[in-house]
Every structure is written in structure tokens, then in C-alpha cells.
Amino acid sequence: MxxxxxxxxxxxxxxxxxxxxxxxGLKPNGAKDLAxxxxxxxxxxASVFTTNKMTAAPIRHFETKGEFRTNxxxxxxxxxxxxxxxxxxxxxxxxxxxxxxxxxQIVNPLMxxxxxxxxxxxxxxxxxxxxxxxLSSRNAVAASxxxxxxxxxxxxxxYKVELEDGNSFHIGAMAKGAGxxxxxxxxxxxxxxxxxxxxxxxxxxxxxxxxxxxxxxASVDGDTSTNDTVLLLSNRKSGAFDHAAFxxxxxxxxxxxxxxxxxxGEGATxxxxxxxxxxxxxxxxxxxxxALSNSLLVKTAxxxxxxxxxRIASTIGASGAMCDEEYLSIWFDDICVYKxxxxxxxxxxxxxxxxxMKRDAFGITCDLGLQDGSxxxxxxxxxxxxxxxxxxxxx
Amino acid sequence: MxxxxxxxxxxxxxxxxxxxxxxxGLKPNGAKDLAxxxxxxxxxxASVFTTNKMTAAPIRHFETKGEFRTNxxxxxxxxxxxxxxxxxxxxxxxxxxxxxxxxxQIVNPLMxxxxxxxxxxxxxxxxxxxxxxxLSSRNAVAASxxxxxxxxxxxxxxYKVELEDGNSFHIGAMAKGAGxxxxxxxxxxxxxxxxxxxxxxxxxxxxxxxxxxxxxxASVDGDTSTNDTVLLLSNRKSGAFDHAAFxxxxxxxxxxxxxxxxxxGEGATxxxxxxxxxxxxxxxxxxxxxALSNSLLVKTAxxxxxxxxxRIASTIGASGAMCDEEYLSIWFDDICVYKxxxxxxxxxxxxxxxxxMKRDAFGITCDLGLQDGSxxxxxxxxxxxxxxxxxxxxx
Numbered sequence: 001m002x003x004x005x006x007x008x009x010x011x012x013x014x015x016x017x018x019x020x021x022x023x024x025g026l027k028p029n030g031a032k033d034l035a036x037x038x039x040x041x042x043x044x045x046a047s048v049f050t051t052n053k054m055t056a057a058p059i060r061h062f063e064t065k066g067e068f069r070t071n072x073x074x075x076x077x078x079x080x081x082x083x084x085x086x087x088x089x090x091x092x093x094x095x096x097x098x099x100x101x102x103x104x105q106i107v108n109p110l111m112x113x114x115x116x117x118x119x120x121x122x123x124x125x126x127x128x129x130x131x132x133x134x135l136s137s138r139n140a141v142a143a144s145x146x147x148x149x150x151x152x153x154x155x156x157x158x159y160k161v162e163l164e165d166g167n168s169f170h171i172g173a174m175a176k177g178a179g180x181x182x183x184x185x186x187x188x189x190x191x192x193x194x195x196x197x198x199x200x201x202x203x204x205x206x207x208x209x210x211x212x213x214x215x216x217x218a219s220v221d222g223d224t225s226t227n228d229t230v231l232l233l234s235n236r237k238s239g240a241f242d243h244a245a246f247x248x249x250x251x252x253x254x255x256x257x258x259x260x261x262x263x264x265g266e267g268a269t270x271x272x273x274x275x276x277x278x279x280x281x282x283x284x285x286x287x288x289x290x291a292l293s294n295s296l297l298v299k300t301a302x303x304x305x306x307x308x309x310x311r312i313a314s315t316i317g318a319s320g321a322m323c324d325e326e327y328l329s330i331w332f333d334d335i336c337v338y339k340x341x342x343x344x345x346x347x348x349x350x351x352x353x354x355x356x357m358k359r360d361a362f363g364i365t366c367d368l369g370l371q372d373g374s375x376x377x378x379x380x381x382x383x384x385x386x387x388x389x390x391x392x393x394x395x
Numbered sequence: 396m397x398x399x400x401x402x403x404x405x406x407x408x409x410x411x412x413x414x415x416x417x418x419x420g421l422k423p424n425g426a427k428d429l430a431x432x433x434x435x436x437x438x439x440x441a442s443v444f445t446t447n448k449m450t451a452a453p454i455r456h457f458e459t460k461g462e463f464r465t466n467x468x469x470x471x472x473x474x475x476x477x478x479x480x481x482x483x484x485x486x487x488x489x490x491x492x493x494x495x496x497x498x499x500q501i502v503n504p505l506m507x508x509x510x511x512x513x514x515x516x517x518x519x520x521x522x523x524x525x526x527x528x529x530l531s532s533r534n535a536v537a538a539s540x541x542x543x544x545x546x547x548x549x550x551x552x553x554y555k556v557e558l559e560d561g562n563s564f565h566i567g568a569m570a571k572g573a574g575x576x577x578x579x580x581x582x583x584x585x586x587x588x589x590x591x592x593x594x595x596x597x598x599x600x601x602x603x604x605x606x607x608x609x610x611x612x613a614s615v616d617g618d619t620s621t622n623d624t625v626l627l628l629s630n631r632k633s634g635a636f637d638h639a640a641f642x643x644x645x646x647x648x649x650x651x652x653x654x655x656x657x658x659x660g661e662g663a664t665x666x667x668x669x670x671x672x673x674x675x676x677x678x679x680x681x682x683x684x685x686a687l688s689n690s691l692l693v694k695t696a697x698x699x700x701x702x703x704x705x706r707i708a709s710t711i712g713a714s715g716a717m718c719d720e721e722y723l724s725i726w727f728d729d730i731c732v733y734k735x736x737x738x739x740x741x742x743x744x745x746x747x748x749x750x751x752m753k754r755d756a757f758g759i760t761c762d763l764g765l766q767d768g769s770x771x772x773x774x775x776x777x778x779x780x781x782x783x784x785x786x787x788x789x790x
Contacts, residue, residue: 054712054720083708083720085736117705118738226709296691300782310512313478314621317449325449325478341480343513384779387695 002245003162004252010140010156013172014195015237016040020137021146024129026078026115026122034126035075035146037191038135042069042107043233046203048211050228057081057088058111059229064089067200070108073191073231074099076126077147077176078115082226091121098127103135112229114149114176114189144174147189151176155260159249161196167240169196173253177261188215188261190230192253195238196246203232206247214254217286218262218378219293230254262378263361267385270302271361271378276321279373284321286375291319292364293379302381307353309337309345316366327369332356340369397640398557399647405535405551408567409590410632411435415532416541419524421473421510421517429521430470430541432586433530437464437502438628441598443606445623452476452483453506454624459484462595465503468586468626469494470542471521472571473510477621486516493522498530507624509544509571509584539569542584545784546571550655554644556591562635564591568648572656583610585625585652590633591641598627601642609649612681613657613773614688625649657773658756662780665697666756666773671716674768679716681770686714687759688774697776702748704732704740711761722764727751735764 011019021035045068049059058081074096081088096109113121144154158172175190207230215230232250263271274292279285292298295315301308309330316323326341332353337345345353356362406414412434419429440463444454453476469491476483491504508516539549553567570585602625610625627645658666669687674680687693690710696703704725711718721736727748732740740748751757 050713052709052712053716053718054708080705083705083733083738085720117703117709118733118740226705226712296777296781303782308512310475310478310621313449314447314512317447317621318445321448323448325480338478338513343478345513382691382782384782386691387698387777387779387782 001164002242004249005160005162007158007160007170009158010144010172010174011037011191011193012138012140013158014170014193014235016195016235017193018135018138019143020133020139021142021144022129022132024076025125026076032142032146033077034129035143036133036135037073037075037143037193037233039071039193039233039235041235041237042071043235044069044198044200044203046200046207046232048207048230050225052226052228054083054226056113056227057084057092058113058227061089061092062110065108068108070110070233072099072106072109074109074111074130075143075147075189076113076115076121077149079113079119079121080115080117080227081113081121083118084120087120091123095121095123095126099130110231112189112231114147114227117226140172140174147174147176149176150266152264155257155264157253157256159253161245161249163240163242163245167238169238169240170194171196171246171249171253173257175257175261177264188228190215190254190257192230192232192250194232194234195236196234197236197239197241198234198246202243203234206250207232210247210251210254214251214258217376218258219290259378262380265380267383267388268380269383270359270381272302272380273361273363274377274379275363275365275374276368277365277374278327278368278370280322280371281373282375283373285373286377288316288319288321288323288366288368289375289377291315291321292366293377296382299379299382302357303383305354305357307332307337307350307357312364312366313338316368321368322370323368329367329369331365333362396559397637399644400555400557402553402555402565404553405539405567405569406432406586406588407533407535408553409565409588409630411590411630412588413530413533414538415528415534416537416539417524417527419471420520421471427537427541428472429524430538431528432468432470432538432588432628434466434588434628434630436630436632437466438630439464439593439595439598441595441602441627443602443625445620447621447623449478449621451508451622452479452487453508453622456484456487457505460503463503465505465628467494467501467504469504469506469525470538470584471508471510471516472542472544474508474514474516475510475512475622476508476516478513479515482515486518490516490518490521494525505626507584507626509542509622512621535567535569542569542571544571545661547659550652550659552648552651554648556640556644558635558637558640562633564633564635565589566591566641566644566648568652570652570656572659583623583656585610585649587625587627587645587648589627589629590631591629592631592634592636593629593641597638598629601645602627605642605646605649609646609653612771613653614685654773657775660775661784662778662782663775664778665754665776667697667775668756668758669772669774670758670760670769671763672760672769673722673763673765674770675717675766676768677770678768680768681772683711683714683716683718683761683763684770684772686710686716687761688772691777694774694777697752698778700749700752702727702732702745702752707759707761708733711763716763717765718763724762724764726760728757
């Protein structure tokens with residue numbers, strides 16, 4: 001059996017990966033807003049992008065390139081470079097062209113952006129600030145800080161994976177999240193680097209299996225953005241790989257980051273795990289679980305710490321999933337408030353459920369009582385802070 | 396040509412209809428919470444109910460009855476009689492049985508409820524309070540007040556329809572709305588009475604045509620409830636009817652009430668009309684328009700009076716409707732901020748659009764620039780008051 005050990009180093013935990021973050025003046029408060037990830041060997045790439053049809057320029061730029069390997073990604077916050085048309089793509093080419101001129105070892109550079117939609121990139125600021133990049137820096141924390149928007153803390157994680165044969169590889173990641181986090185991915189960026197000896201095709205298969213259970217199971221506000229990106233890069237330097245171990249490590253990394261994103265959702269004070277069992281199939285369970293994590297009425301009840309189970313039942317009923325009140329059961333952690341048509345909600349269970357809801361993290365479990373379909377989604381509450389952040393985002 | 400004249404009288408505007416509202420002690424503040432509508436002739440019925448699978452007991456009770464005519468509806472607020480199983484239906488039978496014993500002229504009585512989910516009806520309170528009903532009252536305002544939950548004002552409207560041949564009929568209505576108003580109907584009740592000489596089948600056809608363009612085009616929070624009901628009753632006393640005139644009057648009545656519901660949505664300060672033109676078909680336009688009216692990011696930007704057109708573009712992109720940034724145009728009332736791929740958003744148009752957003756009612760128009768598909772949806776902003784109302788709803 002393999003072993004996973006959590007280690008420091010984020011996107012620089014793997015051999016041959018370098019990163020840093022600097023302040024280029026895009027954020028008016030002088031915080032870090034420009035970063036790079038560099039590998040001293042060419043990387044295979046796997047990717048998942050937003051399903052939004054108004055894809056941002058960096059994604060269009062990536063998608064025109066066909067199959068390729070890269071060793072450099074430039075990242076910026078505060079400007080999404082979305083709805084900027086062909087000019088937005090030309091801006092990327094110009095900026096990355098400068099990077100290559102200065103650093104001839106850069107091959108097929110990529111760019112990834114997050115921030116306000118519909119404003120051209122401040123090219124000159126980015127180009128002149130990037131003069132201070134040192135490609136031998138291994139400052140993963142600074143890089144992860146530079147991609148933050150409304151995140152309240154930087155999000156990184158890394159594992160060393162020790163295989164039974166004595167070989168090992170590393171996998172590390174950073175992500176930004178906060179608003180517009182939807183079950184179909186959202187205003188999130190995630191960059192995962194590994195020295196595992198895995199090719200693009202295998203990585204893509206694994207990434208496509210893991211994404212629906214992690215980032216695509218997380219919701220902050222049900223909105224989907226123009227820039228959502230997960231990039232997974234392997235420079236294969238360790239020479240080691242094991243399919244099961246790699247998938248397990250990737251799942252744990254992506255689930256950890258997905259939960260952090262929800263817990264740090266705009267104005268969120270609670271991380272809620274919605275588990276739906278007993279659906280006619282997994283797809284129906286997913287529909288019901290995601291309806292719960294996206295319902296405004298459920299989210300505001302969470303914020304009010306009000307065990308309003310009627311809203312949970314109503315939301316499942318409205319979701320489109322097959323269900324019947326006579327077979328449904330509902331729990332707040334281990335407190336059952338409704339069991340197969342019988343209301344167990346009385347003064348005692350109400351008080352117990354209200355206690356559960358005071359926790360920073362808890363579970364709402366719904367058994368539809370029909371077949372074996374199951375899915376787990378992750379959501380947060382919605383309170384005054386969300387309104388405040390989003391009413392004033394641009395200003 | 397026919398003429399529509401707005402008149403007073405709400406659900407009592409038509410000949411032979413009576414109504415009243417009283418305080419039965421369901422609302423702790425002593426406000427009216429129990430009402431009836433009575434007709435001195437049997438009525439044909441057309442209906443639209445929630446698509447929620449957890450339908451409340453009153454709807455299940457109605458649906459078991461097959462084809463029938465009625466002359467009495469009992470209405471209550473504060474308790475939805477939902478998730479109450481067979482006992483909830485038995486409660487209705489017991490309450491309505493008492494009404495019939497007392498008033499032998501009542502035939503096939505119905506009940507309709509709104510309020511908290513998952514609590515049995517206080518039968519005794521309702522039965523004893525209803526002793527004071529006077530079936531000859533024509534107090535439409537009191538009836539409409541009794542069905543209010545978080546509504547801030549009662550919602551009624553009525554028309555006299557004058558036909559070219561000198562005949563005329565009346566049509567009047569009352570509704571309650573506020574939260575959980577979704578494009579697929581929601582925590583709304585609407586009762587429409589008419590003395591037009593129209594049978595159940597014709598009324599149902601017309602109601603099914605008008606509902607998608609009115610109540611099903613309105614959204615407060617994207618949640619759909621267990622109790623949503625539109626009932627249309629005709630006692631045919633006027634002897635007059637004209638299909639086009641009746642449909643026009645019904646459309647105007649339902650659109651008026653739908654707009655009032657959105658404008659009086661929980662915590663709402665603005666009524667926004669989302670018009671999507673140029674979609675590949677009407678269905679695609681509807682998908683895009685409803686995505687806008689339901690987007691949390693758009694709704695909070697409205698509250699902040701921030702003309703964040705990027706969120707509008709992103710929401711359309713995420714909606715699933717066919718679209719392309721190069722063909723899209725966006726207006727706030729008559730201020731164009733984005734035209735077929737060109738950003739027209741500068742200091743001048745930003746200030747103008749921000750002025751538009753200060754209005755109580757304004758329009759956001761998006762031309763997808765593809766084909767002739769068009770749809771209009773109605774929505775509101777989401778601010779601190781919504782969070783406050785819904786975090787504390789049960790308490």
C-alpha cells in the first residue's frame with residue numbers, strides 16, 4: 001500500500017517547480033496580484049475549464065493551442081480579461097511574448113486571470129512588474145496570495161506519496177475561490193503541480209473523474225464564472241507513478257481545496273455537507289444535494305441557525321429528483337427531525353438541531369428512501385456579509 | 396372592440412361572489428389570518444399548482460376530487476399544512492365538514508393554506524373562529540389581508556370587461572407572494588373570480604397560456620414552494636363571454652399581480668424587467684432571462700446600484716442559452732453599455748447606468764443578436780432585508 005504524507009511547499013512541493021507572487025499595482029491596496037509558476041522541465045497538462053459560454057480570453061488562448069507542453073504560467077488577480085474579445089487574446093500574446101523574450105527558457109507560456117469582467121488588462125503594469133520575477137524563487141505562499149480576490153486566506157496543500165516499492169512522488173496545489181462558486185465550477189482558479197511520471201492523457205482521465213466529486217460538488221452562490229480553471233501539470237521528474245495512489249492524492253487535494261473555498265465563501269460562517277442517500281440513482285441524488293446547497297431559503301436559514309427542516313423538504317421536492325414525503329428522512333448531524341413521513345420535530349429535537357447548527361461545520365443528511373443513489377455536496381450559509389461584499393464588489 | 400375598465404372590489408367585483416377575512420389567532424400579532432371566498436352559484440374551476448413534489452395537503456385534497464364544481468374556498472395563513480401526510484388531508488376534511496354542517500348551501504368546499512411547513516393545522520382555532528363568518532359579506536380587502544405572510548401590502552385588482560354587443564362581465568383577483576417566488580410558481584396563492592360565462596375547459600386553456608408569461612416569469616429568490624396555487628372560478632352569472640377579451644383581462648390581472656409580488660418580494664427595493672431578445676428561440680430567451688432574474692450576483696449588484704454589466708454577460712453565458720460575446724448587446728433602460736463585442740462602458744455611460752439603477756423600476760435588456768427568440772422575466776434585488784427576513788422566518 002502507498003502512504004500519503006501532507007507536506008509544506010504548495011505548488012513548489014514537487015521537484016523542479018518554482019513560483020512567486022508580487023505586487024504589480026492591480027490591487028489598489030498594494031497587495032500581491034501577479035504570480036508565476038515555472039518548471040525547469042516541460043510539463044504534460046490536464047485541464048478543466050468553465051462551462052460558461054462567455055469564456056475569458058485566457059481560456060480561449062489556451063484552447064487555440066491544440067496539444068502542447070508548457071513550463072510557465074503567468075497569473076493575475078483583479079482583472080478577469082473576460083468580454084474583451086480578440087483584443088483580450090492579443091493582450092495575452094503581447095504580455096507572454098515579452099516574458100519569452102526576457103526568458104528564452106520559457107516554452108508555450110500560459111496565462112490565467114481572475115477579477116472584474118469587461119476591462120482590458122493593464123498590459124504595461126504587468127509587463128514592467130514582471131521584470132522583477134526570479135524564476136528560481138520557490139515562494140508558493142506568495143504565489144497563492146497573489147491570486148486571492150475576496151478570499152480571506154490563501155489556500156495551498158501538498159502531499160508526498162510514498163509507494164510500496166520505495167519510490168515516491170509529490171503533488172501540490174493552490175487555489176482561489178470565494179464568490180461565484182457553483183456546482184459547475186466557478187470563479188475559482190486551481191493550479192496543481194506534480195513530479196509524478198504521468199502523461200497528459202492519464203492525468204486528464206483522473207482529473208475528469210475527481211472534478212465532479214470535489215470542485216463541482218461545491219457551491220457558494222450558484223453562479224458560474226467566465227474564468228474558472230483547473231490546471232494540472234506534471235514534469236515527470238520523480239520517475240514514479242501509481243494510478244490509485246495518484247488519484248487518491250489528487251482527490252484529497254481537490255476536496256480539501258473545495259471545502260476551503262466553500263468555508264471561505266463570501267460572507268460564509270458555516271461549511272455544510274449535504275449528503276443525499278436513497279435516491280433512485282446517483283444523478284438524482286446529485287440534483288437534490290446541489291439544490292439544497294444552492295437554495296437561498298436553506299442558506300439564509302443556516303445563517304439564522306434555524307433548523308427549518310420544512311425548507312429542506314420543500315427544496316428537495318422542487319429539485320426535480322424523484323421523492324415522496326412518506327419515504328423521506330432528514331437529519332442535522334445525528335439529530336433526526338423527520339423520519340419516513342413522521343414529524344419528529346418537537347421542542348427537544350428542535351433545541352438539539354439548533355445546537356448542531358451553531359457548529360462551524362456540520363452535515364444535513366436526507367435519505368429519500370427509494371434506491372441506492374448517493375451524492376455529497378458542499379455549501380455554506382448566506383448572510384449580511386455576502387450582500388455587503390457583492391453589492392460593492394467593483395467599488 | 397371590447398373595453399377593460401379597472402374597478403374596485405377584488406374577488407367580490409364579480410356578481411354573486413362574497414369574501415371576508417378575520418383573525419383566528421394563527422398570527423401571534425392578532426392580524427387577520429383566516430378568509431373565505433363564497434359564490435351563491437356553483438363555479439367552474441381552472442387551476443395551476445406547484446411543480447414541487449412535496450405538494451401540500453390542500454393540493455392533494457383538491458387533486459383527489461376529480462372533476463367537480465365548488466362554491467366555497469377556505470383560506471389560511473401562517474401554516475402551510477405541508478409535509479403533514481394523510482393526517483394533514485384528514486384535518487382539511489374535518490374542518491370543511493364542519494363548514495358544511497353549519498352552512499348546508501356549501502358544496503364541494505376547498506381549502507388553501509400558506510405559511511410554515513411541517514406543522515399540523517390548529518383545527519380547533521380555525522373551526523371556532525370560522526363561526527363568525529358571514530357568507531353575505533363582500534369584504535375583499537379583508538380577505539386579501541388574511542392571506543398575507545411577509546407581504547407588506549395586500550394585492551387585489553379587478554376589471555369590468557365591456558363587450559362590443561353591450562354585454563359585460565367582471566373578473567377580479569387577490570394574491571399573496573413575497574418569498575419563494577420562482578419562475579416555476581412559488582409561495583404564492585392567487586384566487587381569481589369571474590361572472591363571465593366560461594366553462595372549466597376553456598378557462599383552463601386560457602390560464603395555461605397566460606401563466607408562463609406572468610406568474611411563471613416572476614422570481615424573488617428562485618425557490619419553489621409546496622403550496623403554490625392559482626384558482627380561477629367562474630359562476631357564469633353575467634351570461635357574457637368573449638375569448639380574446641377574457642384572455643386579455645386575465646393576462647393583465649395576472650401580470651399586475653406578478654409584478655406586485657416581485658416588487659414586494661422579501662426585502663426588495665427594485666422591480667427589474669429582464670428582456671432578452673435575439674435568442675435562437677423563445678425557450679432559449681426564457682432560459683437566459685430567468686437566469687438573470689435568479690442570479691445572486693446580479694441581484695446583489697442591483698441592490699448596490701452597481702451597473703456591473705460583466706455579471707450580466709457572465710450569467711447569460713452560464714445559463715445554457717446559445718450566445719456569443721461578439722453578437723451580444725446590453726442596455727440599462729436606454730443606456731447601452733456593451734454593443735456586439737464592443738465595450739461602451741466608460742465614465743459617462745457608467746454614471747448614466749447608475750442613475751437608471753436608482754429608479755424603483757427599470758429594465759435590463761440583452762440582445763443576443765442571433766435569431767428572433769424573445770422573453771421577458773421579472774425580478775428584484777436582494778439586500779440585507781431579505782437575509783434578515785429569512786434568517787428569522789419561523790421565530
